[in-house]
Amino acid sequence: MTMxxxxxxxxxxxxxxxxxxxxxxxxxxxxxDLEEAQGRVVVAKDAGTKDKVGxxxxxxxxxxxxxxxxxxxxxxxxxxxGNINTSPSPDPCYAAAKAVDNGKGVIYLYGNYAGDVxxxxxxxxKADEEDDIRVETVLVTDDVVSSENIPDRRGIAGDFxxxxxxxxxxxxxxxxxxxxxxASKCNDNTRSMGVAMSSATLPSKGGPIxxxxxxxxxxxxxxxxxxxxxxxxIEPADAVIxxxxxxxxxxxxxxxxxxxxxxxxSLGATPVLDLHICYRRVAQILEEKGIKVHRALxxxxxxxxxxxxxxxxLCKLDDELKELLDYPCDTPYFTQVK
Amino acid sequence: MTMxxxxxxxxxxxxxxxxxxxxxxxxxxxxxDLEEAQGRVVVAKDAGTKDKVGxxxxxxxxxxxxxxxxxxxxxxxxxxxGNINTSPSPDPCYAAAKAVDNGKGVIYLYGNYAGDVxxxxxxxxKADEEDDIRVETVLVTDDVVSSENIPDRRGIAGDFxxxxxxxxxxxxxxxxxxxxxxASKCNDNTRSMGVAMSSATLPSKGGPIxxxxxxxxxxxxxxxxxxxxxxxxIEPADAVIxxxxxxxxxxxxxxxxxxxxxxxxSLGATPVLDLHICYRRVAQILEEKGIKVHRALxxxxxxxxxxxxxxxxLCKLDDELKELLDYPCDTPYFTQVK
Numbered sequence: 001m002t003m004x005x006x007x008x009x010x011x012x013x014x015x016x017x018x019x020x021x022x023x024x025x026x027x028x029x030x031x032x033d034l035e036e037a038q039g040r041v042v043v044a045k046d047a048g049t050k051d052k053v054g055x056x057x058x059x060x061x062x063x064x065x066x067x068x069x070x071x072x073x074x075x076x077x078x079x080x081x082g083n084i085n086t087s088p089s090p091d092p093c094y095a096a097a098k099a100v101d102n103g104k105g106v107i108y109l110y111g112n113y114a115g116d117v118x119x120x121x122x123x124x125x126k127a128d129e130e131d132d133i134r135v136e137t138v139l140v141t142d143d144v145v146s147s148e149n150i151p152d153r154r155g156i157a158g159d160f161x162x163x164x165x166x167x168x169x170x171x172x173x174x175x176x177x178x179x180x181x182x183a184s185k186c187n188d189n190t191r192s193m194g195v196a197m198s199s200a201t202l203p204s205k206g207g208p209i210x211x212x213x214x215x216x217x218x219x220x221x222x223x224x225x226x227x228x229x230x231x232x233x234i235e236p237a238d239a240v241i242x243x244x245x246x247x248x249x250x251x252x253x254x255x256x257x258x259x260x261x262x263x264x265x266s267l268g269a270t271p272v273l274d275l276h277i278c279y280r281r282v283a284q285i286l287e288e289k290g291i292k293v294h295r296a297l298x299x300x301x302x303x304x305x306x307x308x309x310x311x312x313x314l315c316k317l318d319d320e321l322k323e324l325l326d327y328p329c330d331t332p333y334f335t336q337v338k
Numbered sequence: 339m340t341m342x343x344x345x346x347x348x349x350x351x352x353x354x355x356x357x358x359x360x361x362x363x364x365x366x367x368x369x370x371d372l373e374e375a376q377g378r379v380v381v382a383k384d385a386g387t388k389d390k391v392g393x394x395x396x397x398x399x400x401x402x403x404x405x406x407x408x409x410x411x412x413x414x415x416x417x418x419x420g421n422i423n424t425s426p427s428p429d430p431c432y433a434a435a436k437a438v439d440n441g442k443g444v445i446y447l448y449g450n451y452a453g454d455v456x457x458x459x460x461x462x463x464k465a466d467e468e469d470d471i472r473v474e475t476v477l478v479t480d481d482v483v484s485s486e487n488i489p490d491r492r493g494i495a496g497d498f499x500x501x502x503x504x505x506x507x508x509x510x511x512x513x514x515x516x517x518x519x520x521a522s523k524c525n526d527n528t529r530s531m532g533v534a535m536s537s538a539t540l541p542s543k544g545g546p547i548x549x550x551x552x553x554x555x556x557x558x559x560x561x562x563x564x565x566x567x568x569x570x571x572i573e574p575a576d577a578v579i580x581x582x583x584x585x586x587x588x589x590x591x592x593x594x595x596x597x598x599x600x601x602x603x604s605l606g607a608t609p610v611l612d613l614h615i616c617y618r619r620v621a622q623i624l625e626e627k628g629i630k631v632h633r634a635l636x637x638x639x640x641x642x643x644x645x646x647x648x649x650x651x652l653c654k655l656d657d658e659l660k661e662l663l664d665y666p667c668d669t670p671y672f673t674q675v676k
Binding site: 001002004005006007008009013016017018019020021023024025027061062064065069195197198214215234236237238240262264268269270271272273274275276277278279280281283293295296298299300303305306308310328330333335336337338 | 339340342343344345346347351354355356357358359361362363365399400402403407533535536552553572574575576578600602606607608609610611612613614615616617618619621631633634635636637638641643644646648666668670671673674675676
């Protein structure tokens with residue numbers, strides 16, 4: 001099947017996307033003008049000028065609005081942008097830290113992928129050595145099926161909650177240790193699982209990234225196409241949600257009366273219509289268990305380009321997480337006033 | 339090709355979507371409890387209680403976040419929900435007017451489709467006869483290629499701007515005539531054109547709504563698959579944008595120094611990545627002509643389920659339209675603080 005995308009030269013997609021993004025959202029963001037940024041760092045307009053910890057997020061492209069969409073007020077201060085499904089290089093990671101630091105240190109937040117860990121760590125080391133900037137890192141590990149061992153798990157749509165919590169804590173004026181603690185707590189309380197019904201298409205390949213038989217779905221597949229737990233024919237939404245919710249709910253202790261923030265996320269091509277049919281079943285399951293929904297978000301938050309599929313994320317809340325996730329913020333792809 | 343959707347019974351998609359929607363977004367909306375609403379009217383939590391003109395939007399389902407996503411504070415007060423690509427029935431149109439009226443009258447706003455016009459008009463008549471509610475209507479007609487004659491044109495993504503302008507004017511306390519004037523002015527200044535690279539899939543059919551050869555695109559296609567102006571092989575993004583922008587810009591007089599609000603809209607499966615590559619070219623063209631971008635929105639605002647494609651909308655601004663479109667609002671799918 002032909003790739004149905006609107007791009008120019010496949011090797012220019014990220015540069016052209018970033019150029020378009022900064023033009024479209026220039027009320028919020030600007031290019032980082034440090035040489036080491038290599039055109040791959042976008043920062044909030046007031047980055048580095050406020051008396052706060054700097055919040056840097058990032059990773060490969062193709063997941064928009066993640067990561068670039070969440071740079072703005074009371075959320076992330078800067079984003080480092082890799083090629084499609086590829087970690088950014090160390091120098092842009094370094095440049096982002098330098099651009100957002102104002103003496104209170106910087107937190108790096110990103111999904112747990114080996115390439116990202118290596119390059120962000122090199123960026124942090126350079127920021128420490130050359131500019132004496134303290135950089136701490138919290139890896140997001142919300143994908144329940146990616147490993148039995150939590151620190152080995154990948155980050156998927158749960159990134160959104162962890163970034164939001166850290167952004168709010170930093171905006172409140174907390175020190176770096178407290179921002180790290182808030183991000184870690186949010187990650188510890190966040191679990192996701194997804195389903196894919198097609199591969200995303202890769203501009204440089206001109207077609208799907210991996211093969212998937214027409215009419216199949218894969219439960220638990222990662223946002224780059226990492227293997228899930230089961231492949232089979234596409235089933236009704238309620239059956240799919242039942243199969244996804246079970247491992248998510250078993251992975252943390254839950255009691256009746258607990259509160260959660262729910263994110264029902266499109267991986268790209270799955271319509272907002274279908275997501276609400278899925279949300280309906282998520283809400284029924286939570287209600288049966290006496291778990292209260294504090295808030296819900298339904299839409300494309302962490303995508304895989306044009307992949308058909310969705311994921312469910314639950315963040316189990318305490319008073320602090322509620323305050324952080326409810327904290328007002330304003331970015332091109334997420335604005336909250338109350 | 340198999341339909342890659344997450345639904346249950348194909349004939350329950352709208353009911354289940356509405357049920358999920360109201361649960362997910364219960365901070366903003368509730369079901370209208372009038373019998374005539376037939377479960378197809380969703381209203382803002384404070385609908386009918388404020389001293390303002392009531393704003394009702396609506397149309398067929400499958401375009402989410404349009405229409406249901408824009409009910410909330412300082413935007414629409416109620417939405418009438420039809421089946422997929424199908425006008426709502428007259429009774430729900432009537433119920434929505436009754437639910438949102440608080441003595442200052444009601445404005446109906448929707449895209450110009452024959453079925454919608456017929457059924458909303460019958461709803462308005464009933465509201466007048468049974469409850470003495472004055473209802474006025476402004477049809478959105480932004481799709482430049484749908485007819486030479488402007489009042490015959492269809493409404494597509496330009497709906498968003500017209501609804502936003504009317505919602506703000508009503509929130510400011512204007513009377514019904516002034517809200518009608520603001521919506522009409524916004525519609526008069528708004529032009530859109532799109533491109534499709536695939537059909538949406540229809541749950542009741544289990545496959546695409548219409549045939550489209552793999553690798554083809556259709557310039558100017560409507561959001562229900564209405565014929566466009568030219569079908570051919572998919573071209574680079576810049577060439578597609580050039581072809582779309584030309585008729586949009588020719589359809590209104592523009593001078594250097596004019597200001598516009600730009601909406602680059604996904605029809606469903608086209609990634610946010612690609613939309614920014616498209617926006618980059620839109621911005622270049624406007625810059626060449628000396629037209630200033632006041633604001634830009636890039637993302638899925640008015641979709642056709644899982645259709646691959648996008649549209650560009652320009653709203654030419656004057657001081658009043660700028661004030662209305664910049665006015666703060668808060669709904670599940672659009673929140674603006676500044």
